[in-house]
Amino acid sequence: MSTGLPVLQPGLNGWPRSAADFGETLRAHGMELQAATVDTLQVNVGKLCNQACKHCHVDASPSRTEIMTRETAAAVIDAVRRWRIPIVDITGGAPELNASFRHLVQEARAAGARVIVRHNLTVMLEAGQEGLPEFFRDHAVEIASSLPYFLEERTDAQRGHGVFQKSLIALRRLNSVGYGKTGSGLTLDLVYNPVGAFLPPAQASIEADFKRELMNRYGLVFNHLYTITNMPIKRFLDYLHRSGNEERYMRKLVEAFNPATVDGLMCRNLVSVDWTGRLYDCDFNQMLELGVDPELPQTISDFDPKKFVRRRIMTRSHCFGCTAGAGSSCGGAVSVSSF
Amino acid sequence: MAYYEEDDLQRFSEIAKHRPDLFEKFMSWYQACQEEGALSRREKALIGLAVAHALQCPYCIDAFSQSCLEAGSNMEQMTEAIHMASAIRGGAALIHGLQAHHSVEKVSM
Numbered sequence: 001m002s003t004g005l006p007v008l009q010p011g012l013n014g015w016p017r018s019a020a021d022f023g024e025t026l027r028a029h030g031m032e033l034q035a036a037t038v039d040t041l042q043v044n045v046g047k048l049c050n051q052a053c054k055h056c057h058v059d060a061s062p063s064r065t066e067i068m069t070r071e072t073a074a075a076v077i078d079a080v081r082r083w084r085i086p087i088v089d090i091t092g093g094a095p096e097l098n099a100s101f102r103h104l105v106q107e108a109r110a111a112g113a114r115v116i117v118r119h120n121l122t123v124m125l126e127a128g129q130e131g132l133p134e135f136f137r138d139h140a141v142e143i144a145s146s147l148p149y150f151l152e153e154r155t156d157a158q159r160g161h162g163v164f165q166k167s168l169i170a171l172r173r174l175n176s177v178g179y180g181k182t183g184s185g186l187t188l189d190l191v192y193n194p195v196g197a198f199l200p201p202a203q204a205s206i207e208a209d210f211k212r213e214l215m216n217r218y219g220l221v222f223n224h225l226y227t228i229t230n231m232p233i234k235r236f237l238d239y240l241h242r243s244g245n246e247e248r249y250m251r252k253l254v255e256a257f258n259p260a261t262v263d264g265l266m267c268r269n270l271v272s273v274d275w276t277g278r279l280y281d282c283d284f285n286q287m288l289e290l291g292v293d294p295e296l297p298q299t300i301s302d303f304d305p306k307k308f309v310r311r312r313i314m315t316r317s318h319c320f321g322c323t324a325g326a327g328s329s330c331g332g333a334v335s336v337s338s339f
Numbered sequence: 340m341a342y343y344e345e346d347d348l349q350r351f352s353e354i355a356k357h358r359p360d361l362f363e364k365f366m367s368w369y370q371a372c373q374e375e376g377a378l379s380r381r382e383k384a385l386i387g388l389a390v391a392h393a394l395q396c397p398y399c400i401d402a403f404s405q406s407c408l409e410a411g412s413n414m415e416q417m418t419e420a421i422h423m424a425s426a427i428r429g430g431a432a433l434i435h436g437l438q439a440h441h442s443v444e445k446v447s448m
Contacts (some may be wrong), residue, residue, distance in 0.1 A: 102349070194408065201411030205381065209411060323343060 009052075020254045022319040029259045033267070033313040035281075038305040040270035041088040042330070043076055044283055045101065049093040049274070050123050053146075053159045055193060055236040057287050060093040064151040067093075068275040073100035075277055075300050077107040083305050084112065086157055089270070089330065091118035109139045116142045118330075121170035122163055133177045142187040143179060144226070144330070145171075148195050158195045171220045180222040188221075191332070193228045197245035199256060199325050200227035203333040226332025229253075231284050231321040246313060253320035261327030264334030267313045273300045281313045283330070284321075292313050354434045381410040388417055389424035 026032055037287060046067030049060035068076075069142055088108040095101050095117060108115050117136070124132045131323040147167055148158050155164040171188075178184035190210060194200050209224035215221040230236045232249060240246035271292070277300040280286040292311050297303055327334035355362035373383055384406040391399030407417050 063377050149413070154413070196408070198408045201409055202380070205379070206411045 003089045016145045020257075020317075020320070021316055022315045022323075025235075025254070025257055025320075026262070026315075029262075031259060031262055033262065033265070033315060033319075035309060035313060037269045038085070038269065038271050038308050040089050040266075041076070041080060041085045042089040042270050042272045042283060043095075043104070044272065044274050044286060045073070045093065045095045045098040045104070047093045048097050049120070050097065050126050051094070051120060051163065053180055053235070054239060055158055055195075055230050057231045057236060057284055058093060059234045059235050059287070064093065066275050067098055068100060068277075070100050070103075072275065072277045072300070073098075073104050076273060077111070078105065079300050079303050080108050080113055081111045084288070084306070086113060087116065087270075088113045089116040089118070094120050094123040095133065095279070096123050097126070102135060105135075105139055105141060109141075112192070114142065115139065116144055119143050119145050121145050122166040124170040124173065125166055125240035132275070133173045136174070137177045137179070137186060140186065143174065144189045144190070144191055146191045146193070147171075147210075148193055150210055150217065154195045158193075168218055168220070171214075171218075171222070175221055180220075187223050189224045189226060190222050191226050191228055193230055197240060197243065197249045199252065200229055200328070200333075203326065224332070225315070226330075227326070227328070228322045228332065229324055229328035231318055232282060233318050234287055236264060243304060250320070253324045257320060258323055258325060258327060261323045261334045264327060265313075265322055265327070266329035266331065266334075267322075271303070271305075271308055273303075277305065284318055285297050285314055285316075288316065288318070290316065344395050345401075379410075380419055381407075383408075384410040385412060385416065385420040392421050393424040393428050398432060411426040 016115075044058070047058055047060045047064035048062070048067050049058075049064070049225055050062055052061035065217075080086065088104075090101070090104065092098070096119070100277070105115055105117070105314065119136075123129060135141075145167075146159070149155050152164040155167065156162065159167075174188055175181065177186070179186045180188035192200060192210070203226065206227060210225045211222070212327075214222070228298075232240060232246070232253070237246070240249050267281045267285075270282070272283050272286050274280065274286050279292045279296075279298055279300060280290065281292055285291075291298055291314070292308070295316060296307055296311060322328050322334075352362070363401070373387075378386075384403060387399065387403040388407050391403045404417070407420075
């Protein structure tokens with residue numbers, strides 16, 4: 001039976017099936033995807049996490065053993081110092097579980113970089129994480145934390161039983177040291193992603209809901225809410241397969257392609273480094289082991305930002321996840337234009 | 340063949356096989372109605388969900404359930420919209436009970 005779209009091509013090596021080619025779609029709009037600059041080094045320090053969220057594009061969990069060594073962390077710090085990289089964005093897994101985490105933050109700050117930590121909130125309650133809010137505060141770390149919804153049922157459905165209540169405790173502790181409070185200068189941003197196979201709502205609209213509900217229900221504050229589209233790879237792709245939603249979700253992403261998002265895509269301004277020191281155009285490509293252009297240096301030890309400016313970005317069908325609707329990035333929606 | 344096929348929702352445009360001009364006019368109107376206006380996209384999606392239930396259209400229920408989620412509604416809000424449609428539909432049936440009263444009174448001594 002015809003669906004009106006080309007027959008879907010089977011995905012390879014964990015890539016989603018897609019009715020369209022991302023590169024061809026760009027060309028059809030007279031566009032190409034090229035880096036603009038490198039202002040951010042996104043450092044994935046490993047796949048170890050205290051949670052195992054159903055949508056995780058990293059397949060992170062407590063049983064993962066891939067984790068950045070002190071030597072690789074030192075190479076990252078050397079690159080940040082040498083090239084005066086303005087922003088260091090630390091992610092995982094739960095990056096706090098890496099033994100080098102606090103050292104990495106301290107050295108990046110000492111080098112003058114802004115430091116963003118993708119903090120899952122609940123890790124704060126794990127053994128060995130005592131004093132984490134104060135550490136964040138003392139180093140003016142900018143915090144970006146996933147909270148898929150302001151209701152327990154939906155958050156726990158995605159992130160695991162009990163996660164919502166633990167997240168509230170962590171948010172309360174962050175608020176208590178000043179995070180999210182007006183005038184404190186301490187940034188606490190939340191990240192929304194849909195609990196299922198649908199696109200996120202308009203960022204400003206759902207941010208207003210979160211601010212009102214988290215204040216009214218729990219007395220909590222934060223700075224901004226960013227919306228992120230679930231990327232059709234790894235654990236979320238497995239869910240799409242199992243639930244029979246893959247074809248429909250991919251069609252939705254392709255049909256919602258918005259050329260106005262392309263200029264603001266995060267890959268145009270960052271380089272991603274994995275736990276072994278290998279370089280990628282983004283954290284999603286990293287999980288698919290799709291490295292940077294083979295003609296460029298491949299590891300953090302050989303990194304030179306001059307060579308990465310205006311580089312060709314490596315793309316596959318999952319990239320439709322970042323260009324659908326208002327777009328998606330680690331900093332949320334990338335376009336406010338209608339689609 | 341079942342009377343309702345899930346994939347038919349994606350094949351809606353095949354209606355334009357005959358009198359495409361009419362379908363084009365319909366789509367233009369349909370899409371314009373859903374744009375942000377005096378009502379938000381979220382409010383319009385909830386209205387769409389409520390009407391879909393009142394009409395008991397499986398295609399519309401499927402489409403507007405997703406539209407509601409993508410406009411930021413949750414199941415509590417969507418369920419309230421469905422109850423609104425159902426209550427009004429129930430009330431509309433019940434008020435006709437007076438027609439029955441009138442009919443019975445007319446033929447009763």
